[in-house]
Amino acid sequence: MQRIGVLTSGGDAPGMNAAIRAVVRKAIYHGMEVIGIKRGFNGFIEGDMEPMRLGSVADIIQRGGTILHAARSEQFKTPEGRAKAWENVDRFSLEGLVIIGGNGSFAGASTFHREYGLPVVCVPATIDNDIYGTDYAIGFDTAVNTAVDAINKIRDTATSHERTFIVEVMGRDTGFIAVAAGLAGGAESILIPEQPYDLDEICHKLLRGYRRGKLHSIIVVAEGAGSGLEIGRQIKERTGFDTKVTILGHLQRGGTPTAFDRILASQLGARAVDLLRQGARCKMVGMQAGKIVDLELDEALAKRKTVDLELYRLAEILAI
Ligand code: F6P
Numbered sequence: 001m002q003r004i005g006v007l008t009s010g011g012d013a014p015g016m017n018a019a020i021r022a023v024v025r026k027a028i029y030h031g032m033e034v035i036g037i038k039r040g041f042n043g044f045i046e047g048d049m050e051p052m053r054l055g056s057v058a059d060i061i062q063r064g065g066t067i068l069h070a071a072r073s074e075q076f077k078t079p080e081g082r083a084k085a086w087e088n089v090d091r092f093s094l095e096g097l098v099i100i101g102g103n104g105s106f107a108g109a110s111t112f113h114r115e116y117g118l119p120v121v122c123v124p125a126t127i128d129n130d131i132y133g134t135d136y137a138i139g140f141d142t143a144v145n146t147a148v149d150a151i152n153k154i155r156d157t158a159t160s161h162e163r164t165f166i167v168e169v170m171g172r173d174t175g176f177i178a179v180a181a182g183l184a185g186g187a188e189s190i191l192i193p194e195q196p197y198d199l200d201e202i203c204h205k206l207l208r209g210y211r212r213g214k215l216h217s218i219i220v221v222a223e224g225a226g227s228g229l230e231i232g233r234q235i236k237e238r239t240g241f242d243t244k245v246t247i248l249g250h251l252q253r254g255g256t257p258t259a260f261d262r263i264l265a266s267q268l269g270a271r272a273v274d275l276l277r278q279g280a281r282c283k284m285v286g287m288q289a290g291k292i293v294d295l296e297l298d299e300a301l302a303k304r305k306t307v308d309l310e311l312y313r314l315a316e317i318l319a320i
Helices: 016-029 040-046 079-091 103-116 140-161 176-184 199-211 228-239 249-253 259-277 297-302 309-318
Strands: 003-008 033-037 049-052 096-101 120-124 164-169 189-191 217-222 243-247 282-288 291-296
Touching (some): 003 016, 016 096, 016 259, 033 040, 040 103, 079 103, 096 259, 103 282, 140 164, 140 217, 140 243, 140 259, 164 176, 164 228, 176 217, 176 309, 189 309, 199 217, 199 228, 217 228, 259 282, 259 291, 282 297, 291 297
Parallel strands (some): 003 033, 003 096, 120 282, 164 217, 164 243, 189 217
Antiparallel strands (some): 282 291
């Protein structure tokens, strides 16, 4: 294999740049050429692509975001859009493609491979961490650390004013960030889409804590579990506590990646290039129990990764 493309797609995640760097440098190390595709599948369709050299990825390992830019492409979901992308595969003589992104991007990659046969390897990168086949997706560790840092700061002001705080974190369909940040941040309660919750019970717990002399409370809510604003309003109404809501939002998607995310991204990006060199057709790379692994992309897409409920329960127990 002589020439491959690389793109970042979906919501950006800290560490994507480290993954791009690894793909470009590992490929060049093996004498291959790399074409950088801008703005995810949109740039693929429009031919917004250019050769990448060693210097193209200099000084980016520490930067958040993605130098290739990212997009959620509606056009690539259509056969016409994918046909245009195929024309660019031909125009740029691509023999393989590395897609750095999340589930939606991987589904697009799988369809494209099925229709046109281009070898694809997917690298999991999403702060949501909801990709089957890998314990960690690139960006998750950074996002959790960002959320914990925010919770620490909120705790200071919550204590000073004896307030209850709702901290809404990202996680459209899953509570991975909420559970990790809630446990590490010492939250009183964690609300996630995977687990039903009873607001009355949560209010009783808050009142119990108050009677025991607790001066403040922090409740972490995954966005998929309900609106933080609405939950805050109801808690205030039911307990009478001075309740404030902080929505962390896209803050969690930016920032310099942690060392863990940079190392993970470097390993996954390099393995993706190796897989293409070895003749992989449609794969995903991941980390399982500390080891870098690969699996069939369609297996990863067919299965659902579930949040660690033991960790969730532990957080609940430790917050009595
Ligand atoms: O990338 C995942 C994610 O951050 C989700 O947690 C969130 O719901 C969504 O992306 C937001 O996407 P957008 O930036 O496109 O609004």
